[in-house]
Amino acid sequence: MMSDSTFLPQSGLAQLLTELAAGHRIIGPQVEQGAVQYRSLQGAAELPWGVRVAQQPGSYRLQRQGSERAFAWANGPQALKPLLFAPRESLWQVVKTAAGLSFSETLPPPERLAVIGVRSCDLAALALQDRHFLQGASPDAHYARRREQLFIVAVNCSHPAATCFCAASGDGPNAVSGFDLLLDELDEGFLLTPGSEAGQQLLAALSVSGVTPAQRQQVEAQRRAAAVQQRTLPSSSLAGRLLELASSPRWQQIAERCLACGNCTAVCPTCFCHSEQEVPQLDGEGSEHLRQWDSCFSAGHSLLHGTPLRADTAQRYRQWLTHKFDSWHQQFGRSGCVGCGRCIAWCPVGIDVTEELHALCGDEA
Amino acid sequence: MSQFNLPHEAEVVERIEESPTIFTLRLRLADPAVHAAYRFAPGQFNMLYLYGVGEVAISIVSDPEDEQMIAHTIRQVGRVTNGLARLQAGDRLGLRGPFGRGWPLAQAEGGDVVIATGGLGCAPVVAAINYVLRRRERYGNLIIMQGVKHGDDLIWCDQYAQWAQMPDTQVLLAASEGGACWPYHVGHLPVLFEHARLKPESSTVMMCGPEGMMIAVCRELLGRGFSGESLYLSMERNMHCGRGKCGHCQLGGKFVCQDGPIFSYPEIAPLLGVKGL
Amino acid sequence: MSERREVTIKVPLLTRVEGEGALELRIREGAIAALQLRIFEPPRLFEKFLEGRGHEEVLDIVARICGICPVAYQMSASHAIESILGVQPGPWVREMRRLFYCGEWLESHALHIHLLAAPDFIGFKSAIEMAAHHPAEVKRGLRLQALGNKILRTLGGRSVHPVGVRIGGFTHAPSRESMAELLQECREALPEAAALVRWLATLELPDDEQRFVSVALHHPDEYPLNEGRLRASDGLDIGIEQFHDYFRESHVAHSTALHAHYFPGGWAEEKVGVPYLVGPLARLNLNFAQLPQAVRDNLATTGVRFPSRNMFHSVIARAVEIHFALLEAIRILENYAPSDTPAVGVTPRAGVGYGCTEAPRGILWHRYELDGAGKVVVATIIPPTSQNQARIEADLKSSLEQLGLERSDDEIRLHGEKVIRNYDPCISCATHFLRLKVERD
Amino acid sequence: MKPRVAVHKFSSCDGCQLAFINAGEALLQLATLVDIVHFAEAGYADEEAVVDIAFVEGSISTPQELERIRTIRANSKTLITIGACATSGGIQALRNMHDTQQWVEGVYAQPEVIALLADSTPISERVKVDFELWGCPVNATQLFAVVRSLLSGVTPLLEQETVCQECKRAQTVCVMVSRGEPCLGPVTRGGCGALCPAVGRDCYACFGAAPQANTAALAEQFAAQGLAPEAIARRFLFINSHSEPFHSEGKKWQGEGK
Numbered sequence A: 001m002m003s004d005s006t007f008l009p010q011s012g013l014a015q016l017l018t019e020l021a022a023g024h025r026i027i028g029p030q031v032e033q034g035a036v037q038y039r040s041l042q043g044a045a046e047l048p049w050g051v052r053v054a055q056q057p058g059s060y061r062l063q064r065q066g067s068e069r070a071f072a073w074a075n076g077p078q079a080l081k082p083l084l085f086a087p088r089e090s091l092w093q094v095v096k097t098a099a100g101l102s103f104s105e106t107l108p109p110p111e112r113l114a115v116i117g118v119r120s121c122d123l124a125a126l127a128l129q130d131r132h133f134l135q136g137a138s139p140d141a142h143y144a145r146r147r148e149q150l151f152i153v154a155v156n157c158s159h160p161a162a163t164c165f166c167a168a169s170g171d172g173p174n175a176v177s178g179f180d181l182l183l184d185e186l187d188e189g190f191l192l193t194p195g196s197e198a199g200q201q202l203l204a205a206l207s208v209s210g211v212t213p214a215q216r217q218q219v220e221a222q223r224r225a226a227a228v229q230q231r232t233l234p235s236s237s238l239a240g241r242l243l244e245l246a247s248s249p250r251w252q253q254i255a256e257r258c259l260a261c262g263n264c265t266a267v268c269p270t271c272f273c274h275s276e277q278e279v280p281q282l283d284g285e286g287s288e289h290l291r292q293w294d295s296c297f298s299a300g301h302s303l304l305h306g307t308p309l310r311a312d313t314a315q316r317y318r319q320w321l322t323h324k325f326d327s328w329h330q331q332f333g334r335s336g337c338v339g340c341g342r343c344i345a346w347c348p349v350g351i352d353v354t355e356e357l358h359a360l361c362g363d364e365a
Numbered sequence B: 001m002s003q004f005n006l007p008h009e010a011e012v013v014e015r016i017e018e019s020p021t022i023f024t025l026r027l028r029l030a031d032p033a034v035h036a037a038y039r040f041a042p043g044q045f046n047m048l049y050l051y052g053v054g055e056v057a058i059s060i061v062s063d064p065e066d067e068q069m070i071a072h073t074i075r076q077v078g079r080v081t082n083g084l085a086r087l088q089a090g091d092r093l094g095l096r097g098p099f100g101r102g103w104p105l106a107q108a109e110g111g112d113v114v115i116a117t118g119g120l121g122c123a124p125v126v127a128a129i130n131y132v133l134r135r136r137e138r139y140g141n142l143i144i145m146q147g148v149k150h151g152d153d154l155i156w157c158d159q160y161a162q163w164a165q166m167p168d169t170q171v172l173l174a175a176s177e178g179g180a181c182w183p184y185h186v187g188h189l190p191v192l193f194e195h196a197r198l199k200p201e202s203s204t205v206m207m208c209g210p211e212g213m214m215i216a217v218c219r220e221l222l223g224r225g226f227s228g229e230s231l232y233l234s235m236e237r238n239m240h241c242g243r244g245k246c247g248h249c250q251l252g253g254k255f256v257c258q259d260g261p262i263f264s265y266p267e268i269a270p271l272l273g274v275k276g277l
Numbered sequence C: 001m002s003e004r005r006e007v008t009i010k011v012p013l014l015t016r017v018e019g020e021g022a023l024e025l026r027i028r029e030g031a032i033a034a035l036q037l038r039i040f041e042p043p044r045l046f047e048k049f050l051e052g053r054g055h056e057e058v059l060d061i062v063a064r065i066c067g068i069c070p071v072a073y074q075m076s077a078s079h080a081i082e083s084i085l086g087v088q089p090g091p092w093v094r095e096m097r098r099l100f101y102c103g104e105w106l107e108s109h110a111l112h113i114h115l116l117a118a119p120d121f122i123g124f125k126s127a128i129e130m131a132a133h134h135p136a137e138v139k140r141g142l143r144l145q146a147l148g149n150k151i152l153r154t155l156g157g158r159s160v161h162p163v164g165v166r167i168g169g170f171t172h173a174p175s176r177e178s179m180a181e182l183l184q185e186c187r188e189a190l191p192e193a194a195a196l197v198r199w200l201a202t203l204e205l206p207d208d209e210q211r212f213v214s215v216a217l218h219h220p221d222e223y224p225l226n227e228g229r230l231r232a233s234d235g236l237d238i239g240i241e242q243f244h245d246y247f248r249e250s251h252v253a254h255s256t257a258l259h260a261h262y263f264p265g266g267w268a269e270e271k272v273g274v275p276y277l278v279g280p281l282a283r284l285n286l287n288f289a290q291l292p293q294a295v296r297d298n299l300a301t302t303g304v305r306f307p308s309r310n311m312f313h314s315v316i317a318r319a320v321e322i323h324f325a326l327l328e329a330i331r332i333l334e335n336y337a338p339s340d341t342p343a344v345g346v347t348p349r350a351g352v353g354y355g356c357t358e359a360p361r362g363i364l365w366h367r368y369e370l371d372g373a374g375k376v377v378v379a380t381i382i383p384p385t386s387q388n389q390a391r392i393e394a395d396l397k398s399s400l401e402q403l404g405l406e407r408s409d410d411e412i413r414l415h416g417e418k419v420i421r422n423y424d425p426c427i428s429c430a431t432h433f434l435r436l437k438v439e440r441d
Numbered sequence D: 001m002k003p004r005v006a007v008h009k010f011s012s013c014d015g016c017q018l019a020f021i022n023a024g025e026a027l028l029q030l031a032t033l034v035d036i037v038h039f040a041e042a043g044y045a046d047e048e049a050v051v052d053i054a055f056v057e058g059s060i061s062t063p064q065e066l067e068r069i070r071t072i073r074a075n076s077k078t079l080i081t082i083g084a085c086a087t088s089g090g091i092q093a094l095r096n097m098h099d100t101q102q103w104v105e106g107v108y109a110q111p112e113v114i115a116l117l118a119d120s121t122p123i124s125e126r127v128k129v130d131f132e133l134w135g136c137p138v139n140a141t142q143l144f145a146v147v148r149s150l151l152s153g154v155t156p157l158l159e160q161e162t163v164c165q166e167c168k169r170a171q172t173v174c175v176m177v178s179r180g181e182p183c184l185g186p187v188t189r190g191g192c193g194a195l196c197p198a199v200g201r202d203c204y205a206c207f208g209a210a211p212q213a214n215t216a217a218l219a220e221q222f223a224a225q226g227l228a229p230e231a232i233a234r235r236f237l238f239i240n241s242h243s244e245p246f247h248s249e250g251k252k253w254q255g256e257g258k
């Protein structure tokens, strides 16, 4: 695939952003509140130049390395999920009149977004969310509205974090599809690879040159190096395996450490659970029906006849891990984990899914 | 926007008190064109929306060929159902649906239909019973078995008595604690199998009730030579969206709202009886 | 009505005040035999449980003394503790604290004027009833109150018990966008504030000239909020750390709030102290010249003059301070830029420090003693309401006599309530707990 | 018939009833939907009135208050506590860990007139409570949602999830993970909108413990991050020190400090 790549010098990044800005609002990585986050991007200067990220279970710290790169960090706390599957949004409204109830849909206003800096794990997660929200008898209109408008500039990971295991899950570190344009970052510029018609068109507007053999070699080495990661998954597929371990004592052990806070599910780029909520006006004349992210760790998630079916944290943790790594296969034909490691880093007490899986399956990490 | 995402306005045409805590709402969709186009299968459910309060999943108990009304029998258990209970004829509510997969009534044609229910008022099977009774010629025997914990828990006594009068229909009732005047059988539901005229090779069994009870029934019937494929269970999980998106109703890899709520035994056998799944 | 009647008037529960208190009055032979403003708000003993807490916890604790003026508590405590730790947070923090305080004045004053006081002057039981007849005025008041709350939320996360402050400054710097939005709203509200002053001046306020000592902070360059020296209208001019040399509290049986008195010659020298006034009227009386010209010009059109001895001018003083607070907020917001260091770091050390700032109801004085680990050893907090309490009782006595004790019970009761409410007493603050020396009459 | 509503105050800072007072036009609207019969700060005083809904702010800390709450209970169909004081004893419950009488005697000139119960207790320790709203203070969203539910004739919905869930939905960067701040969000009941992390600081649990809060695991993590046992104790023994599991967890670490 590198065969149709071209080279854009670092100075050309501004041009790339200008071209993108012509038809889109650009979302790009920026340092905010001590983390690399996707925010509205005004220009290349706002990118996290020289920023790296050290991640460990329960810990995320920025490091300034003074390098000349803008994308030398591994992922931040959020993936594309909040951009498409909003944390909280209105689904419909209803007004009460003398004549009766009048319902109307509240779709998000159309907006063309271009996201730059997307990692391969997040593309894999996006593909999964696409399947969940867009397929089936009742595609999700809110998600669809945002998804149609999305332009993706992906970047191959050059500096995975210690929490990353996309190589083990098979979702990275190098992107193969799902983007409009792909960047490989080098000190002096970027290797550009188009992934769609729209990406091709954008490329055509840029002042690019051919890729030198040295650059090609450097990119290849970088891609290989990024694939060397510390964390692994159990060697054979987990489809059907975790359910069989439903009565393992390990769940209780995890529950002693787990806070049931739901941070893992919130940062997970594939988790789709949400609850619906009614927000009536005080005067009783209208009401709004919202949805917001929910978590299998919350009591309300499994509420049945007034009591949670999954009564304790052991059962809730088991639901999270079993769904993600086992039942997902039945639902979507693959695991629900894309190896981004967010649930490991952003768990306040540093519970590590890869460690738990190895322990449950009885094999060494 | 589809009928699955946005509620349609519906009017309560009639409210029937079934017991102090169970009532039936007969509804008509406010827009005649929408009402006319509305189609469902027995065992499917709607999301009923109580204005300003929220939505709940409720099975449809009316006959699919009844073009006049969509009926729901609801038990008051909490916030929304208590609120729905106060609705009167003429009141408005919202309705989304139908959702899910219904009973295998087409497949059951030509054979016996065995209904096994436990607990209090099991609305989903009422739809199946009424369906069969209205198309009596297409089915063999209809065996209705209901188990309750205590004799006093039995509701719809008249209804059972009425069904018992129908041709080729057997109604069997059991209570684990019968009490002095309980005229029927005493014990858990499977005690009724001794008395039922069961034909394992040509029956379809439709079950509804607490999971523990359904597991016991399945085990017993498999022991009596029923095939797993002939057993159907109606499952219940927390539900918000009804369309397989919100994730609340997951049971292993199944979304109860769209893959169910009716499942054949082999589909979910490994998931049954696992606590907290 | 007979001059010789003996009546007892009780207002068992004062309404439209913050916190719960009662008034008891005994008139014998045409004279007031006993008059007690009873504050039965149970003591919540904050000063005691501050002991042993870390300095970093103090702001979250003292905020809870009062839901209406938590910022005042946080500010006085910040200054006191920072003086012990020897930190000076710098100009950005200073400006943001002024803005924060403007928010609280705006919210508290607008609340008092419209929801608590104005119904008295117009003749309604509550603002809710008044709103039916004077919707424009009431809604204007609610808007000003809401704007004050919004300023508090922008800096503090929420308006009651804000969470955005810490010793050394603020936990975060608000975004440019949120501050620009505030600026816009303040500008829009400015004419409303000016109109409020003019409207209040048209109301028929009782004419109640009294003799009293005003006490407030004074700052050479600005209208006082966080900083200044303590001044009294009799010429006293001291540093805040000298407060206890001139002002002392005592416990009276009918109240859980302590009464404070002013000892003009110094507490060590004198036996008997005098009541004194703190709050908007006292502030304005001592700081009129510090007000921006626009505020003074607007006031000039009304004919109301400060310094004033009419206690009922307090409500106008509050409106004037709303006008000032908005102008000040606009000035600060116009120059806003986010800071990378919204707070300076602190290192614990032992010492004693004082803080005195102008709460909406008047000076709020704090004294802390910290140990080497930065934990509180002793805390003393003197809220404005306990300082005003002796003054309220004196005022009641004189106002009721002026009204005429032969009036009907209802009239006397109503007027008494009106007088009390005019001080905007914050009874919830009745937490002060005297620890050192107690005087017995 | 409009429901009759009372707002009562006990030992508190007034901050929770401010959620009504600060509501602006919503307050005026509320007055058209219900009959406010007692709400001293807003100008209504009929303390003994029989009401449909009584909101109670503040904890019970004097014998008189105890008498008063019993009367109020008897006169109210639905009694709802608002805020930490009423729901858990509040910040003044910190005195429960000390001999209060000694404090009072040592310092008040006439301690006999200061009648205090030994403990500052939540309303539910004294009379039956129908619904409890956590928060120090509660906010208007919580209050008006309850009012709306009751007006619609349905049970109010109470917050069950953790502050972390709100924090993540707000897309705030976790202060515990990114800065090592000892955040109590994972064990704290939501409802505040995760205010503290949003302004860049750790949550101090003013909304009380979340259902099933695993305080032991969080405390261990604080210790692992270097917080001293005595400081861990102070974190749990703060706004809601009188309620479980914060009380026990705090006591546990307090012991370890000695």
Ligand SMILES: Cc1cc2nc3c(=O)[nH]c(=O)nc-3n(C[C@H](O)[C@H](O)[C@H](O)COP(=O)(O)OP(=O)(O)OC[C@H]3O[C@@H](n4cnc5c(N)ncnc54)[C@H](O)[C@@H]3O)c2cc1C
Pocket (backbone or CB within 6 Å): A303, A304, A305, A306, B045, B054, B055, B056, B057, B058, B059, B060, B072, B073, B074, B075, B076, B077, B078, B079, B080, B081, B082, B123, B124, B235, B236, B237, B238, B239, B240, B261
């Ligand atoms: C497929 C299906 C069909 C059903 N058919 C019927 C029927 O015909 N008649 C009938 O009376 N009941 C039926 N139920 C159960 C009914 O949905 C619940 O009793 C109802 O949701 C309880 O809501 P509540 O607000 O009154 O109770 P609460 O206990 O206050 O519940 C709060 C919320 O939790 C969720 N919830 C709680 N219990 C259930 C539950 N059992 N199932 C799904 N969500 C739940 C709902 O979102 C509900 O609003 C059915 C459930 C399912 C899943």
Ligand code: SF4
Pocket (backbone or CB within 6 Å): A257, A258, A259, A260, A261, A262, A263, A264, A265, A297, A346, A347, A348, A349, A350, A351
């Ligand atoms: S695994 Fe970690 S992040 Fe997830 S619920 Fe448990 S403690 Fe929270």
Ligand code: SF4
Pocket (backbone or CB within 6 Å): A261, A263, A348, D163, D164, D165, D167, D168, D172, D173, D174, D175, D176, D177, D183, D184, D185, D186, D194, D197, D202, D203
């Ligand atoms: S900052 Fe606190 S509340 Fe937010 S996710 Fe982290 S631990 Fe939870």
Ligand code: SF4
Pocket (backbone or CB within 6 Å): C163, D163, D185, D188, D189, D192, D193, D194, D195, D196, D197, D202, D203, D204, D205, D206, D207, D208
């Ligand atoms: S984050 Fe925690 S301390 Fe802060 S307001 Fe919310 S519950 Fe209270």
